[in-house]
Each structure stands twice: as C-alpha cells, then as structure tokens.
Amino acid sequence: MCGITGAAWTAGQPPLDIDILRRMTTALAHRGPDDNGYYRSTDSSNASGDLSAAQPPGAALGHRRLSIIDLGGGHQPLSNEDGTVWIAFNGEIYNYRELQTDLEKRGHQFRTSCDTEVIVHLYEEYGPDCVTHLRGMFAFAIWDDRKKQLLLARDRLGQKPLVYRHDPQRLLFGSELKSLLQVPGLPRDIDPIALNEYLTYQYVPAPRCMLAGFQKLPAGHLAIYHNGELNVRRYWKPGYDQGELHGAGLDFSKPENAPAQEIREQLRTVLTEAVRLRMRSDVPLGAFLSGGVDSTIIVGLMQQLSERPVQTFSIGFPVKAFDERAYAREAAEHLGTEHHDAIVTPDALKILPQLIWQYDEPFSDSSAIPTMYLSEMTRQNVTVSLSGDGGDELFAGYDRYKAVRIAEWFDGLPRPLQKMATLKLWQHFPASVRQKSRRRRLKRLLAALGEPRERRYLKWVSIFDDQRRAALLTDDFRAAVGEADAAAPLLRAYEECPNRDFVTRTTCADVLTYLPGDILNKVDIASMTYGLECRSPFLDHHVAEFAASLPIHAKLRGRQGKRILLETFGDLLPESIQSRPKMGFGVPLDHWFRHELKPMLQETLLDGSALNRGYFRPTAVEQLVKEHLDGQWDHSYRLWSLLCLELWQRMFVDASTIPANAPATTV
Template sequence: MCGIAGAVWYDERKALSEADLGRMTHVLRHRGPDDEGFYVKHLAGGNQPECGVALGHRRLSIIDISGGHQPMCNEEETLWIVFNGEIYNFRSLRRNLEESGHRFTTRSDTEVLLHLYEEKGLDFLADVNGMFALALWDEPRRRLVLARDRLGEKPLVYRCEPDRLLFASELKALLEVPGIGREVDPEALDAYLLYQYVPYPWTIYRGIRKLPPGHFAVYENGQLKVRPYWVPDFSHEERPDWEDAVEQVRELLRRSVELRLEAEVPLGAFLSGGIDSTIVVGLMQQLATERVRTFSIGFPVVEYDETRYARIAAEAFHTDHREFCVEPDAIKILPRLVWHYDEPFADSSAIPTWYVAEMTRQHVTVALTGDGGDELFGGYPRYWAIALAEGIHGLPFWLRWVFHERLWRWASQARQKSFWGRVRRFTEALHLPVGERYLEWIAIFNSCRRWALYTPEFQDCLAMAHPERFFLDTYARVAGRDVISAISLADLFTYLPCDLLVKVDIAAMAHSLETRPPFLDHHLVEYAGKLPGAWKVRGRRGKRILLAAFKDLIPPAIQTRGKMGFGVPLDHWFRGPLAELARGLLLHPRTIRRGYFRREAVEKLLAEHQQGRWNHSYRIWALLFLELWIRRWIDGEESPDLEGFLTPASQTL
C-alpha cells in the first residue's frame, strides 16, 4: 500500500519542482514508510505541446519487496506509473501477457498494469481485480491517466487548473503545492452536515475534486475528461435456483478471500465477532497452512464491547487471537483524526477503527476485513424498517391515517432516545417517497435542521445547493428493484465508499497497515447485487442467503446475535465529560464569527441534548469535528488546546 502524488503542466510557470514533489510525498509517508521515488521531466515542443511531468511515490512493501520500486517504467521508458493498492489477479494477468510476448523484469503487480496498458490502451482495467488508485504517464501521447478501483477502496483527489493538473492520495499533499488556496466550498460543507462526510466528486475545498469510484480520468492537451469504466447494471433482479445461488455466493467469497491472502509480509484479520468478519476469518483459516492471526478491540462499556463474540469465533477457528481493551480518549485522539482525515468527517466509529488499526499493525502489515457485507447482503436494521414503512404505505388510506395518527399522538411527547422516540422518527417520514424517506432517516442534519442552523448570509451561499441529489440520483438508478435491494445498493455506491471505506483506509494507513475487504470483490458484488432483496432480508433478520451459504462455518451464538454498531458513547460524553468542550468550542466567538451558524441555534442544540430531550450527539460531533478541522487546516492552528475548554473533572476522560 502506498501514497502517490504528482502533476502535469503546459505552462513552465506552473512547473512542479522536485522540492514541491518531495513535500507532497513527505506528508504521505505514513502511507508508505518503506521507500520513496520520483520522476520529473520536461518535454520540449515539436509536433506536440511543450509540457512537464512529475510523479512521486511512497511505498509500503507488500509484494516483490525488493523489486517493486516506483515510479516504474516499461522497457522503453515511454510509460511511467505510480500505483497505490493491490492487483489480486496479477499472476493470471501476467501469464496471459507473457503468452502474448510481453517480458517482465520484476515480480510486482504494478508492472502488470504497464503491460496491460501497452496491450489494451484505455481499456487496460477491464480484467483487473483489485483495489487501487493510480497515475500512468504515457509519454509519446503526453497523456496522464488517473484511475480508481470499482468500489472506491483507495482515495484519489485532483485539482484541474488552466495548463496544469495536480493529483494525490490525500488532500494534505495537494496543499503542499505553493499557491493552492484553502477556500471552503459552501456546498461541500452543506453536504457534510447532511451525510457526515463530503461525498464525491466534492471535497471540502473549492477547486479540488475526488475521482469517483469506478472511474478514470484522461488529461491530454490541457483537457481533462472523466468517465466510468465500470457500470454494473442492477436495474433488474436475477432469480436463479436458491441452492445454486447459495453455492455461488459461497464459492465467490471463498475465491475472493483466497486471492487476498497474497502477501510477502505478516497477514491477519480484524475480527469483530459479527457475521461478516467471522466468515472471512473462517475462510482464511480453511485456506491457510498456519493459524490465522486475528485482532479485536474492546471497551469497558458493555453495550460497545463485542469481544465476547470475537472470542467465540476465534476459539471456533483456533486462531492466534489478540484482544485489546481501551478507554477511548477523545481529547488525545481528536487532533490526530483531524490531521489524518484531511476534511470534515463525522463518523465517530473512526475512533475505535483507529485503535484496532494501531494495535493490529504492531503484529501484521496486512489485515482482511468484513467491510461491504452489510450493504451487499442487507445487514442493517434500517433495511427491514424501510420495508416495514413501505408495507404501511401500501395500506388503504384510512388504515394509514389511523396508524399514523395514533402512533404520532403516542410518540409526539416522547424523548428521542426512548422506544416511542424512535417510533416518532419512523412516522415522521412515512408520507415521503422511499428514497426521500430513507434519506430523512439517515441524515445527520436534515434540510429543515440545516436551514435553521445556518445564518442568513450562509443560506444565500446555498441558493442552488441540493446535496440530497447525491443519494437520490444513485437511488433512482435502481428504484425499479424491490425496496430492500434499491436502498442497499444505493448505500453500496454512496455510504460505503464515502464513509466506511474512507474511515478504514485513513485509520489503517495512518499506521501503515493495509486492509483488504473480500466482500468487495467485483465478481461477488455483480452477482449478489442482482439477487432479490427477499433472499437477503426476511422480517427483522438480514443476510439470509449469506447465513445459508456459511451455516457450517458460523458458530450458533454469532448466527443469532443482533447487530451491534462499532462506536463510542457520544451520547454520554456530550452530557458529561465533553459537554464543556463542545460548548466552549462551538459557542466560542471565533467560531460564531465564521458566519456559518446562528449562535442561538447551536445553543438550543446543546441545551436539548444536555437536558435529555433529544439525542443530538451525532450532530454535536459533526459540528465539533468541523470546527477543529477549520482551526487546523484553514486557520493553521497545528496544536489546538482542547484541554483549555475542559473542567478539571472532564480532563480524566
């Protein structure tokens, strides 16, 4: 796993010097501590425009440790590549290329990409199975190709200016280039408060974009064209024989795990004790010749601790298991999260993910994960809830009216954390179409709450903003499917790449740990994505076909356990130890002067949470992370004094 950065320019005044490139790669050293490489060249005019190119690379050595130095070139030194990721099927691709006459000088998967491009041009990714972000420089054509893997496991950001294109694995690398502005994009900030992340193609900065998953970009003659290379058609379901489907799911996932065991360094797995990670570890142990190393993180608060289930799975598979019990320290970890995540990111499960990655890296360099199983096989409780709501929506009008009115009367006075508080939230959105209803449920700040939060001046900046379109447009592509399939597939292309995969990639790479999620093999995704939703969710139980495929592998206690989120007790923190921090930072005159939020709206939010009337913990966390991000990346405050906002008692958190 690696970090990449570079540029192509057509105006010498915008040339990237070796010193600039060195700074860009230096801030990515956590992604690749083992090696560093550069390629910088100026090309004279003639039949083509004069231009320059700079490619930089930081390497975490996983495959061909001694021979995989980058930037890497072909034999004629006409093609150069910097690559972040792993190509799992590189051995079979290499054999095919060798049969076609290609000769290799390394054992690296990176070199396979160069020869695939020689063979197929811009179609070179069609048969690639992997996770990656790459930049390939075609010198004869003076063409730069950027590409990102199908599901968005590896990040890639870019800035296209007149006569120059800059790219990097992380935003912080682009900010090392002289003259790059740090102006916050109001529409991106608005989207962040809706989703708890900034969705592609936005970044938090004006003028900087994320390359979407499954896309590549071609920069040639000063023009940038971005287009998809993978567009799976999930608009219609397929219904094979049930037993055949069960066997196919089992074989596709087994093959995916097998491919992801390729490494020349110590390898293990995250084991939460949930269904997905248990299946992955069970398959690993079946395929391995020695005991698999597994890692779990635990917390003193019982409702956030899954180690008892992880222990059941570890004992069933006889893994070399390690558990770590930690007391999350938000004061210590927040500044580090703000630096590594580059832009506002409010998924608080980044905290336990950070800890498990930190502990795991002490023993292995690669870890397999269970990411993607919930989206692909209907694992979230909200999927059966959306199906229930749709069933109610199909009742005769008078029954719907009675149901809504009765429940609303009972639930309207309930506290949000109570059962009836959840019922109130459920009924509030019943009148909306499916996509909008689901978006209302998952929103951190829905449109009404955001508009009430914003100052009139900031509202004026958002007159044309419609961040809801990011999810709704994705949902519209699969809206013809059953409701469970449509919603889960929409999550697969929005929530998964923008939140979950970002969370894991940044937390893991901060500790130079490579993670590999077998559920995201595109062959498995293409097959499972077409299966009926009823084969995945029945009643309140999800992952029906997955459980059928691996019933012999999953211990009974794990098969029947409920879904547990991977989180921290934010609700408690913001009523107790972090209450003063939140109030001190969010109501600080410096924060209010930014002009984004009305002071009285923030005060109301904090008061309602403190009094227990509403659980605003996720909203408070989103605002807190945003303010700390602004202080670090916009104001340039490298070491914020968080303890200065705390009472003496809260400093023991």
C-alpha cells in the same frame, strides 16, 4: 498499499518544483513508511537541465510505499522498458499473477514480480481500458510520455481514494487532500454545497470536496488529462449489459432466479476465491474479527485455506454496550484462530487532532476512533488485515433496510389510512432522549412515513435533516447554497437502480454513496494512518456483482437480514453469532460530551470565532449544546459533526500553512 501524488501541466508551463513534489510526498509518509520515490518527465527529457527553456507538456509523480508484494523489487514510480510510461500506484491487484502470465505470452517482458509492473504492461496493451482487467483495490496515475497524457483511475467500489484539482494549465492529484495543499498559493475556500451535504451525511459525497476547486475521483471512474483538458468517465456501474464498457458491472436490473442450492454453491465459490486471492502476501497477514457475521465468515474461509491458525484481532471498551470481545473470542475458538484482543479507553482529547488531520475533510463518523485503535493494535502484529466490510450493504444487513420494508407495507395501505397515520399516530408517540432507543427509532420511522420513499430514507439516515438544517443555517449561508438539494447524491444513486424492489434499490444507493463515502473512507484512512493494509473480500467486484443479482428474499426475510450468508456459511458461524443483534462499532459520544469532552465542546463551539463564521445561527448552536448538556436530548452525533467541522476549519483553512507531518497529540 501506498500513497501517490503529483501533477501534470500543459506546454510552456513551469514544471512542478522538485521541493514541492517532495513535500507533497512527505505528507503521505504514513501511507508508505518503507520507501519513497520521485519522477519528473522534465528531468529525463531535458538533458541540459535548463528549466528556463520552453517546456513541453509534462508530469511529476511522487510515491510512498508500504511493501507487501516483491519487497525488494517494487520501487516506484515504475516504468516500462524504454521509460515512456510511468506509474505511481496505490492498492493491490489480486489477479496480477494471472495477468502477468497472459502478458508474457503476448511478448511483454517483466523486471519485477510486483503487481505494479503488471498495470504498466496492461496499459501498453489496452490503454485506459486496462482498468477493466484489474481485480483489486486501486488508485493510480499513469504518465504516457509519448502521448503527453496522464491517466487517473480509481477502483470500482472506491476502496482507494484519489483527489485532484484541475486548473486551466495544470492538474494536481493525490491520495489525500493534505498532499495537494502543500502546493503554495492554492485557495482554501469552503464550498457551501459541500458543507450542506456534510451536515446531512456526516461526510462529503464524491465528487465534491469541502474546499472549492478540489474534487474526488468517484469510484469506478477514470480521468484522462491531455492538452489541459480533463475528461472524466465511468468504466463500471450498476445495471448495464454484459460487454458494455468491457465489464459486467453491478447488475441490479434483474434478479437471479436460479435454485436456492445453486445460489448457495455459487456464493461459496466466488467468496472463497476472493478470500484466497487476498491472502497473497509477502508479509505477515491477519484479519479483523468482531464476532459479527461478516468478519466471522471471512476469517472462517481464511482458516480453511490456511495451513496454520490465522491471526485475528479485536478491541473492546469498558462500556459493555460497546464491547464485542466476547463474541469475537467465541468466533475465534470456533474457528481455531490465534486471537489477540485488548480493551482500550478511548482518549478523545488525545486522538482528535490526529483524527482531524488524517481525514483531510470534516468526517464525523465516530466509529473512525475505534477503527484507528484497532488498526494500531493490529499493525503491531501484521502488515495486512482482511475485513468484512461491504457485507451489510451487499446482503441487506442494516436494520434500516427492515424499516424500508415496513414503510413499503405502509405505502400499500389505502390513502385515507396513510393520511390518518402520518397526521396523528407519530405525534402522540412518547419521545426518548436516547439517540438509539427503540422508541425514538420508531417515532422517527413514523414521522417520515408520509414523505416520498427516497427522501424518507434520507431523513432516517441524516445527521441534520432538512428541518434541522433550516433551523441551523444562517440566511446568508442558505443563499450561498442556493437551489442545491442535499438529497441530490442519494437521489442520483437511486436512479442507477430503477427496476427493482425498493429495498434492493436502497442497498444499491448505499453501495454507491454510503459505502465509498463513509465506510471505505473511514477504514482506508484509519488503517493507513498506521501503515496497515486492509483488504475486503466482500468488495471483490465478482462478489459484488453476484450479490447485486440476488432477489431481495434471498437477503432479507422477515426480520432477518443476510439470509443467504447465514444459509451458505452456517458451518462457520456459532449459533449465538447467527442470532445476535447487530452492534455498531462506536464510542459513547453522549457520555463524553457531558463529561470528558464538555470543556472542549463549550470552548470550541461556543467560541466567538466559531459562532461568527456565518454558517450557523449562534442561538441554534447554543441550543444544541444546552439541550445535550442538560440531558433534554441526545444531540451527540450533531455536536460531533459540528466539533469536527470547527477543528478542521482551524487546522486546514485558518492556518497559514498545512503541515506535512501529523500534529501534536493534544489540542
């Protein structure tokens, strides 16, 4: 697990300055505290060192390393035997031993025992198609000095990030945006469409970045830069046939109709293998354990594969509604792990500056805060931690999938009854101030029933839905957004899965949008802030492909999601955990804004510079703040989104330079 950065340029262009490359790499030091390295093709090809001479196309690679495998031999950037192929790699390849054995039979010779060198030889053997042989999480850059070509690639489900900027004669790339912003003179203009999407989703969906001209390489994509042209293409996607693009992919096109017992046996086999591969490590290893179904299953399989108690970690908060420690302890006792937990009192004033700096873009999933605290605690004991991420999306665990099913029943009613319900029923349902109250959720469900299915789902999950954004945005900013539809990222994802029931299509859409854009981004940044590698067995692409093939009744039955997980791994789950309600991993934002964060909220959002940026109507922002502070409405998620946006604007846009190191811990 590491940080990568660098550039490639066309013939006749000046090479990236070595001091700038060092600054770009230093900005990623938190991702790789153990080692750093640099490569420039100019340094090796121009023996005279005369950089004023006409230059061929070239590249520069920077790397920060978190040592996990082959602690002494994995220095990067790393090359093949003759120095014609160089790589900077972030991630883990779990099947590297098997790949190395095959490559050695083909005549390749290895100098190290690390997974990075395996990718280099795979590239020599298969070119860009090397990505289809990899089982793991990764983002990497390969410079082929013979072809004068740069290859960028990102793993199938988007566990590792990769951002880039393509200008006419140069390509910049890095694990995080702050690395690219170390290059002097780059414009930092807001992309209006990205801002509109951020207000909708609480993150900026790929491929956009909040800053115009920068992009994220989407999950399951690779990019080839040659002669100034950048060709981005997909190598893994849902619903394509076996063999196309040399892989199977997430096949949502047809459900598996095997007998239930056979499905359970296959699931147990494939997930156990995914856990076994992720336990390969030359450093101490443990697991997050919340006491939920997903993390308990992963820890249970780890314990069955381990000869000694697995180290497990959880945190809790003083507010009971946000404290899962009792469930985690029960799971740990049931499985026989060596459990560590702690209670923390989140200090938003202290952690906010670091949160804004680490996430590069406005990112307002407030569960990033406890994830950072958990990562910090876990890193004090181990360097690698397994998690249960992906279980909800792949196995229909979220409560909102039940709402989708209820809405499907509504869609089957005669049109007159549908019209009557949408016009009258929800309007007379009493409102609730609390954001997550059952009454408010029910009213939200009823209010959206008359809309098209895909847009109905977006309305349920939006922070600012269409109506609220229309009230918030200024006329000038709406004109800058133009005809762009904030629903477009979600609608495109739905189109990837056209032939299944709508609940399955919704889980597919979440796998392609919410999972990489929110969940995996949150975990990657929070864990790498403290140099902790986080591995997710549910996101093994073999597990994901198997989950995609299952019929919806295997996952969601009545009011119970994850049915196949409960039936397959019941021996690992205490009864209370099997039947417990799902608890979000969050913080008490509504309370904070009325108490500890009240001064910051008012001083930041109601400040003249914030109100006059031209994005939002000042009266609309003032109304949101007043309604929340007066207890008329819980706008905590919306206010958190606006607060994160304004603090990010001050740090990344208004500032004259972007620091290469984390800011002070007070605002």
